[in-house]
Amino acid sequence: MAVVCGRYVVTRAVADLLPDLLADSGDLNDDYNVAPTALVPVVRERHEQRAVTRASWGFLPGWAKDARAKPQPINARLETVGASGMFRRAFAQARCVVPAIGYYEWTITAGGKQPHFIGAPDAALAMAGVLSAWADPALPRDDPDRWRLSMAIITRDAHVAPGEVHDRMPACLTPDGYDEWLRADSSPDQLLRLLEAESMQVAETLTHYEVDRAVGNVRNNSPDLIRPLATG
Helix, strand or coil: CCCCCCEEEECCHHHHHCHHHHCCCCCCCCEEEECCCCEEEEEEEECCEEEEEEEEECCCCCCCCCCCCCCCCCEEECCCCCCCCCCHHHHHHCEEEEEECEEEEEEEECCEEEEEEEECCCCCEEEEEEEEEEECCCCCCCCCCCEEEEEEEEEEECCCCCCCCCCEEECEECHHHHHHHHCCCCCHHHHHHHHHHHHHHHHCCCEEEECCHHHHCCCCCCHHHHCCCCCC
C-alpha cells in the first residue's frame, strides 16, 4: 500500500477548532492540498511552554550529511516509532502536534484512483508527529538559517473507520492527551499507551466521502477540493 496521509488540509478554521493548541497561533494560511516538503504549522513544547512553529513535512534526521539525503519519510509507524533508528530519539525527545482539518486517501476503482476526504465532522484533527532539527554544515553556527526543522506524522492501523479507504491512518490526540504527549518527561512506554488509546478514540469519530480528482494535482488548492463529490 502507498504511504498514508500523503496529503492533508489545514485552514484558518483549525485555530478555532483546536483552541487548546492554537489560541495564540496568529493567522494560519488556508492550504487545501498540503503535500510532502511543504512548510507546515506544528505545535511543540519548549521550556515548558507550547509554541507554534513551522516544519518541513518530511523527516530529515540530524545525522544526515546534507539536505538532499534520502529517505525523508513523511510517516512514522506507531508500532515501531519508539524503536526505529530513524525516529527513536525524536519520539523520546522531540514530539509535536500537527493540526489539520482532515486528510485525503485514495481507493482504486475501475475508473482509476478515487480520492476521499477523511475527517471528524465539526472538529479538527490533532495529528501526532515527531520532529527533527538538522544543522546545515555549510552555514556558520550563528546563522539563524542554519537549522532546518522537519517532521513526520505518526500513523497506525485503521481497523476502525476509515479502514475501508486505507489500511493506515494518522494517530491523533484528544485535548486530554496534549499535555502528556508534549511534555518532556513523558516516557516512551507512557507515550505509546497514550497514543494507542487516544488515536482509537479519535478514529471512531472519523467519516469520509469522495471528492474531486483535482486534488491529485498539487497545483490545485481551493475549498472545492474538500466538497463532497456530486452523485446521481
